[in-house]
Amino acid sequence: MTSQPAAGVVKNAVAASVQGKLQSAWRNAWTKATFLAFCWASLAIFVGTAFLIYYLVHPRLSAIGLWLDHASIIALCCVVFVVAAGLTLITVSALTGWDLLYPHGKQSVTVKFLFPIAATLSQILHVDRAKLRASFIKVNNALTMAQRKRIRGDRILILLPHCLQIDICNRKLTSDVSNCARCGRCPVGGLVDMGERLGLKVEVVNGGTLARKKVATFNPDGIVAVACERDLTFGIQDVHPIPVYGVINDRPNGPCYNTCVDMHLVEEGIRFFRKESALVA
Numbered sequence: 001m002t003s004q005p006a007a008g009v010v011k012n013a014v015a016a017s018v019q020g021k022l023q024s025a026w027r028n029a030w031t032k033a034t035f036l037a038f039c040w041a042s043l044a045i046f047v048g049t050a051f052l053i054y055y056l057v058h059p060r061l062s063a064i065g066l067w068l069d070h071a072s073i074i075a076l077c078c079v080v081f082v083v084a085a086g087l088t089l090i091t092v093s094a095l096t097g098w099d100l101l102y103p104h105g106k107q108s109v110t111v112k113f114l115f116p117i118a119a120t121l122s123q124i125l126h127v128d129r130a131k132l133r134a135s136f137i138k139v140n141n142a143l144t145m146a147q148r149k150r151i152r153g154d155r156i157l158i159l160l161p162h163c164l165q166i167d168i169c170n171r172k173l174t175s176d177v178s179n180c181a182r183c184g185r186c187p188v189g190g191l192v193d194m195g196e197r198l199g200l201k202v203e204v205v206n207g208g209t210l211a212r213k214k215v216a217t218f219n220p221d222g223i224v225a226v227a228c229e230r231d232l233t234f235g236i237q238d239v240h241p242i243p244v245y246g247v248i249n250d251r252p253n254g255p256c257y258n259t260c261v262d263m264h265l266v267e268e269g270i271r272f273f274r275k276e277s278a279l280v281a
């Protein structure tokens, strides 16, 4: 009588595992080149549109005064130069690992400016937004790693999404992760253990607002953040210039429900910030 439900559970577990592996496979195949290519295409569109607008209004500007025409073209060239130079530095840093990001510790105007255009472009071309975001996270991780020498590893925050906690557990983790009994039914226990062992701050958050609050309170040197592509993309931009090492979660049961994470990827992020070669004794 009990063999049928048991077989169903096994079947679901196998299906979930296969789906998780497929998700990881396409993420690995989706490289930094995608986001960078979309950024360069966005820059080309921006430059083309800006110069077309200038070409159309240029007779009117000249009629008002030559100085206005000259000031407009100089201002336009300056904006294009700043954005193009920023994108060049980002591209070279992401691809080579050289720390060419400048100015240090400031908001990246280039990414803030180009990402919305790249996202719109990907929508027009029917490129999955999650894939573009996965590529953005890879570029972000490469840029974070390029800044290795400038990042202090003393105050590291591990930010975990609420959906890692299994749905049948009613422990309140968002207020205090030490409420986790580490029963082993979900990945949270292992991550809290790891944080305790390494003296790292671990927080579980249920959204961007709480994540921002936790970051502002702890003021970390670096963050290892686990989340879906969407939340990581917004989160990385929100907390910039604090360096973030993003780890995309696996969603074998669908979005925001009993998600999992590859512990090795989290360890990799921690190892990077702490400049250590091995974490597990």
Ligand code: SF4
Pocket: 165, 166, 169, 170, 171, 173, 179, 180, 181, 182, 183, 184, 185, 186, 187, 188, 189, 190
């Ligand atoms: S490991 Fe912690 S969060 Fe996960 S089910 Fe057990 S007590 Fe709940």
